[in-house]
Amino acid sequence: MISVIESVSHDSFFKSVTTDHFDRGRISDLAAGRIAAIRVPDLLPRSICEEVLEALTQAKFESYGQERVYPTVLRFGVGVSDHRHGGAVADSYWPAVRENEDRWRSLGLSIDPFELCRKAIGTDWPGGIAVGRSGGRQMCPGVAREPNDGFQVHFDNVLREFKGNLLDANIISQFAFNLYLSMPDDGGETVVWRHRWSPADEAFRLPNSYGFSEDVVAGVESFVLKPAVGEGLLFDPRNYHAVRPSRGARRMALGMSIGLSDTGQLLTWG
Numbered sequence: 535m536i537s538v539i540e541s542v543s544h545d546s547f548f549k550s551v552t553t554d555h556f557d558r559g560r561i562s563d564l565a566a567g568r569i570a571a572i573r574v575p576d577l578l579p580r581s582i583c584e585e586v587l588e589a590l591t592q593a594k595f596e597s598y599g600q601e602r603v604y605p606t607v608l609r610f611g612v613g614v615s616d617h618r619h620g621g622a623v624a625d626s627y628w629p630a631v632r633e634n635e636d637r638w639r640s641l642g643l644s645i646d647p648f649e650l651c652r653k654a655i656g657t658d659w660p661g662g663i664a665v666g667r668s669g670g671r672q673m674c675p676g677v678a679r680e681p682n683d684g685f686q687v688h689f690d691n692v693l694r695e696f697k698g699n700l701l702d703a704n705i706i707s708q709f710a711f712n713l714y715l716s717m718p719d720d721g722g723e724t725v726v727w728r729h730r731w732s733p734a735d736e737a738f739r740l741p742n743s744y745g746f747s748e749d750v751v752a753g754v755e756s757f758v759l760k761p762a763v764g765e766g767l768l769f770d771p772r773n774y775h776a777v778r779p780s781r782g783a784r785r786m787a788l789g790m791s792i793g794l795s796d797t798g799q800l801l802t803w804g
C-alpha cells in the first residue's frame with residue numbers, strides 16, 4: 535500500500551518583510567511577486583496618527599453596503615465597490631466623492647493624511663504616485679475603515695471587479711495599503727494566504743458576499759500580521775486575506791487601493 539506523506543512546503547517568495555521605508559526594490563519585489571507584503575513601522579509620526587484618530591473618533595461613520603459586506607465594516611470615505619453597476623462605476627460614485635471631500639475637510643485636520651501616505655509610499659518610487667482618475671475625474675483618494683468584527687476571507691483585484699479599465703490607465707499590478715490608527719490588544723490580526731482566485735473558488739463564496747468561506751484556503755500556506763499603530767502595510771490583495779475580529783477596542787485604519795500603471799506610476803483609489 536502506498537502511504538501519502540503530507541509534506542509541508544514553504545514558498546520563499548511568500549513572506550512579509552519589515553523595513554524602515556518603502557524602497558524601490560521592495561515595491562518592485564511586491565509587484566513581481568517576489569515578496570507578499572511590506573511592513574513599515576512608524577510610517578507617519580505618532581502625533582499625526584493621534585490627530586487623525588481623534589478627529590475620526592468624533593466623526594460619523596457609514597457602513598459598506600450590508601447586503602454584500604457582513605459582518606458590518608464601518609467606513610468614513612467612499613468605496614468604489616459600493617458604486618459598481620454592471621461592472622462599471624455607477625453615476626452615484628461621483629457626487630459621493632465630492633461630498634466626501636467636504637466631510638474630510640470639515641474634520642479640520644492640519645494635514646491631509648492620504649497625501650502624507652502617498653508621499654511615504656512614493657518617496658523612492660521613480661514613477662511617482664497620484665490619486666487615480668476615471669474618465670478624467672479624480673477618484674476618492676482613500677477611506678478610513680473600521681472592520682471591528684473582521685473582514686471575511688476575500689481578495690481584491692480591480693481587473694476582475696470592473697470591466698475594462700477602472701482608471702484611465704493600464705494596471706499591471708495591484709497593492710493594498712493600510713495605515714493603522716487604532717488596534718485592539720486582542721484580535722485584529724491580518725491574515726494573508728498564498729492563493730489567488732480561481733473559478734472553482736466560487737463554490738465557497740458566501741451568499742451575495744464579497745467574502746468566502748475559510749474552506750477556500752484550507753491547507754494553504756499563510757502568514758498572520760498584528761499591525762501596530764502608526765504602521766504602514768503594503769501587500770498584494772490578489773492573495774486571499776482576512777481580518778480577524780477585534781475585542782475590547784476599535785480597529786481603525788486608513789486604506790487605499792493602489793494600481794501600478796504601465797507608465798510606472800502608482801495610482802490610488804478608495
Ligand SMILES: O=C(O)CCC(=O)C(=O)O
Binds near residue numbers: 685690711771787
Ligand atoms: O485592514 C487590513 O489589515 C486589511 C484590510 C483589507 O482587506 C485590504 O486592505 O484589502
Ligand SMILES: [Fe+2]
Binds near residue numbers: 690
Ligand atoms: Fe481586502
